Amino acid sequence: MVIVKNLTKTFKLSRQQKREMGEGFTGNTVDAVRDISFTCHPGRVFALLGPNGAGKTTALRMIATMLKPTTGTISVAGFDTVQQSQDVRTHLGFLTGNTGLYDRLTPNEMVKYFADLHGLDGATFKTQRDHLFNLLDMNEFANRRIGKLSTGMRQKVSIVRTIIHDPDVIVFDEPTNGLDVVTSRNIVRIIRDCKEAGKTVIFSTHRMGEVNQLSDDLAIVHQGKLCYNGPFETFKSQMQTPTLEDEFIRIIEEA
């Protein structure tokens, strides 16, 4: 489970960044995330939806302990992200649209590296690796350098890297960015599999179609603020516009 309470993240701006904000901007800081709260439950998919620059990635980075909240708290699998950050990362898997792979390593080496970093013993690693490589049909290219793999193959490696240590919480940050429909299916499938395995799954997106396909719970973020937070079924039942995209835009504009 992930519990986010009154989360705020304020960034100090450099001189150049202040200039880029425009002449009317007079402050020294910008609030990327403003007092948001939500809970993600095990066995359910939580979608974080918002336009570009809404604060989704910042929120997810705070959940993954890469950034520290300015105020508020986050609890991941019972551990505080600031006080117990190492424990959080032990129980968390994080995947971004940028696959984050080492081109000069093979999939085997890449997955082994992260398994070692997560403290997996040899036997557990082998069992997990064999299971996931078979599931995603990766044995054929397991010893080929990652730089020589297709986008779809790289995405599979990234997925295995994310879940090799069988985390309780898995975060997907815009995982289908830049992927075609066929390659995106792997992501969709893995998200469903993780949900069915009782994991807490959070994914961020700016595509309504993915939300409709996958999510059980929904939070809409715009300019760092939470515009909607609740079950997706409730969101659909309260729609005031004919399509999900229109409803999303309506909520954003009202915020």
Next chain:
Amino acid sequence: MNYIWIIFKKELKDITRDRRTIITMIIVPMLLFPILTTIATKIISSQTKKAQTKTLVVGLITYNNDTDFRNILQSREDLTIVENITEAQIDTLIQSDSLDAVIRFSENFTAQVKNLEPGDIHLHFKSSKDLNVTRNRLTELIKEYEKTLLNERFAHLNLERSVTEAIKTHRHDVASKQEQFGKTVGGIIPYIFILFCFTGCMYPAIDLGAGEKERGTLETLLTSPVRHLHIIIGKIGVIALSGLTSASIAFLGIVLAAVVHPEIATRLLNNVSETFNIAHMSFLVLALFIPIIVISLLLLPLAIFFASLLMAISIFAKSFKEAQSQMSPLTIVILLPVFIGILPGIELNVFTALIPVLNLSLATKDIISGTISPWLLVEVYSSLILISMLSLTFCVKWFEREDVIFRES
């Protein structure tokens, strides 16, 4: 500690699979000196041979002084004499390469010689071409002529040539061969070590810092349960190892160059001392074994210092290119103390032993000579360890800053 080893192993595997790293870390240092010396030797040798065997066209102005010198010049097959020129034409004729040189006697040359005074002979030449071979060839001929004049003079005065020698100096150098070698050649070695250690660290630092940021793999790494401290130490370990490897291979490259071109080694050793020769090298190889070990131990904290400094710059940069452009000017900053260390009059003392890079440069000379004070050696080592620990600590703190890690383009 285990995490550091896991990261170190992976980064080492990753970096050694990169072609650019292999080229900059191993191939360039190994081949640079042998190739440069081969090219330089071949060009110099070919140019020198060409200049030495070329038939010189030499102008001769004697102002009607009847001398044997014309006969000496005319008897030479490698010279062509041109006599119908004036003093005013000399510069133009040589500059335009119509003449290689001009030999001009003073108008009262014969009278000077008869009066037992030195006769004036003016040798006009262009120094900017042919490595001064023309000047040297003609100077030899003039010396030959001077010898005949002196023999005549002494015979006329009924004196032996040895009367011109009032003193015969016998030089005795109490410095050992090792000391002589150290004080001259020892100045070049730190230059090579330090330069290649620094450049050997540079590329891996860029790849392991800014390169990871650019490829998006840093974010992935930060989601693992490894502390930032362990990540940065693992990476710095690989970068420092790369610098040390590069320095060692550069040193081997110099040895290889000396083996391939022993004539250069001989010339260098002759510059050390007129009594030095290749036979002394076999003795020196054994005598230098321990100094090389000591220098390598000094190089270790320096490599860590370089690695930490470069990693801090790399992790701050938004991209590979930015890191590269920020690091390149540092090469001059690093070489400045090395250059100061080569200057005469700069010695290793209590104060210079505290200044990083300069202290290693000066200490290397004294270590190779076998004359270093143990207390100064301890001071140098302490200074280098201190600067390496400070830079490592700074790099670790720097890596923990969100505005540094997530500084993106």
